[in-house]
Amino acid sequence: MSTSNTIMEFAHPGIRALHPYEPGKPVSELEREYGVSNALKLASNENPLGPSPMALEAARGALEQMERYPDGNGFELKDALANKHSVSPDNITLGNGSNELLELVARVFLSPDSNAVPNSVFSEHAFAVYPIVTQAVGAKAKIAKANPSSHQMPYGHDLSAIRGLIDDNTRVVFVANPNNPTGTWLASSELESFIRDVPSSVVVVIDEAYFEYVLEDEYSDSIRWIEKYPNLMVTRTFSKAYGLAGLRVGYSVTQPVLSDLLNRARQPFNVNSIAQIAALAALSDHEFINKSVSTNQNGLQQLCSAFEQLGWSYIPSVGNFICVDVGRSGAEVYEELLYKGVIVRPVANYGLPNYLRLTVGGQEENERVLKSMKDVLG
Numbered sequence: 001m002s003t004s005n006t007i008m009e010f011a012h013p014g015i016r017a018l019h020p021y022e023p024g025k026p027v028s029e030l031e032r033e034y035g036v037s038n039a040l041k042l043a044s045n046e047n048p049l050g051p052s053p054m055a056l057e058a059a060r061g062a063l064e065q066m067e068r069y070p071d072g073n074g075f076e077l078k079d080a081l082a083n084k085h086s087v088s089p090d091n092i093t094l095g096n097g098s099n100e101l102l103e104l105v106a107r108v109f110l111s112p113d114s115n116a117v118p119n120s121v122f123s124e125h126a127f128a129v130y131p132i133v134t135q136a137v138g139a140k141a142k143i144a145k146a147n148p149s150s151h152q153m154p155y156g157h158d159l160s161a162i163r164g165l166i167d168d169n170t171r172v173v174f175v176a177n178p179n180n181p182t183g184t185w186l187a188s189s190e191l192e193s194f195i196r197d198v199p200s201s202v203v204v205v206i207d208e209a210y211f212e213y214v215l216e217d218e219y220s221d222s223i224r225w226i227e228k229y230p231n232l233m234v235t236r237t238f239s240k241a242y243g244l245a246g247l248r249v250g251y252s253v254t255q256p257v258l259s260d261l262l263n264r265a266r267q268p269f270n271v272n273s274i275a276q277i278a279a280l281a282a283l284s285d286h287e288f289i290n291k292s293v294s295t296n297q298n299g300l301q302q303l304c305s306a307f308e309q310l311g312w313s314y315i316p317s318v319g320n321f322i323c324v325d326v327g328r329s330g331a332e333v334y335e336e337l338l339y340k341g342v343i344v345r346p347v348a349n350y351g352l353p354n355y356l357r358l359t360v361g362g363q364e365e366n367e368r369v370l371k372s373m374k375d376v377l378g
């Protein structure tokens with residue numbers, strides 16, 4: 001047996017069996033590998049307007065002090081977030097992107113001990129990080145059937161199916177609202193009855209990465225339920241509407257007992273100083289957020305009306321992305337689009353083999369992706 005096999009054998013079984021998260025192809029990689037220039041990336045649900053200008057200016061200033069460690073407690077950012085959400089800073093945990101919070105909750109609650117193997121429950125077609133963080137710590141993922149036939153919300157989460165899978169070994173439930181990649185969402189009343197119904201020993205994570213984009217009247221701000229439910233954890237991010245994906249900053253809101261546990265498990269300086277300062281500035285950049293949201297609304301309308309004219313079906317989305325049915329292998333169409341310098345996201349790994357997920361861009365970017373898709377699909 002070679003040395004590398006021996007090393008493999010001693011790795012954690014969960015990690016050995018893991019398929020790593022596949023990020024959207026970076027523009028530089030496409031240009032290098034396919035010899036194209038002026039590539040367009042609509043693959044990672046990034047903000048087409050760039051970062052908040054106020055955040056950018058603050059980040060530039062913060063560079064001057066990069067010899068210093070960041071504030072490990074994120075005092076100012078937590079204080080501003082606490083004000084924004086009318087909670088205490090003790091309710092907030094900062095993360096290196098909201099992904100880190102998803103990983104922390106798994107490490108805190110899903111790591112097996114000598115008793116039965118713990119499990120997490122989430123929906124089919126749900127965000128790819130939930131199975132990864134579950135498996136990485138050696139826990140079991142239980143996947144609830146989605147709602148493919150729902151007219152209003154095809155492929156959306158079925159909360160009663162999720163509830164039905166919760167058993168004595170369930171420690172965490174992940175609910176994405178809205179979900180990526182389907183863009184489906186859950187109404188406030190339905191979601192709160194679900195949270196009320198879940199045993200209090202199970203942490204319910206409501207992942208609201210796309211919160212700012214959702215304009216539906218029945219959509220909830222789950223943070224207002226924090227006081228009522230000690231097992232509730234709401235996650236948000238600066239990566240999407242605030243345009244700070246590259247800096248990696250997100251947060252969770254929970255009761256203090258839960259934030260204390262998450263804080264014990266994180267690295268001491270998990271959010272870097274530039275990210276903290278930029279996020280703090282972005283929080284006051286209301287003009288930018290409004291512009292991001294209206295650009296997204298216009299873009300969604302532009303894409304949906306084009307899909308309708310072309311007779312392509314799509315999953316109605318409230319996020320800054322949308323899944324469209326390309327009528328054949330999404331992976332093949334994705335490859336063909338790469339030659340045109342356009343990067344989108346195939347979603348076969350999400351159980352949607354004939355779909356592509358497009359991030360909503362600005363008007364010209366949307367025109368370009370539509371034109372390239374028309375060329376490829378004929």
Ligand SMILES: Cc1ncc(COP(=O)(O)O)c(C=O)c1O
Pocket residue numbers: 044045096097098099100127176178179180207209236237238239245248249250
């Ligand atoms: C549903 C959902 N949750 C969480 C995240 C994590 O984002 P970040 O780690 O950048 O905050 C994403 C990113 O795409 C997402 O789609």
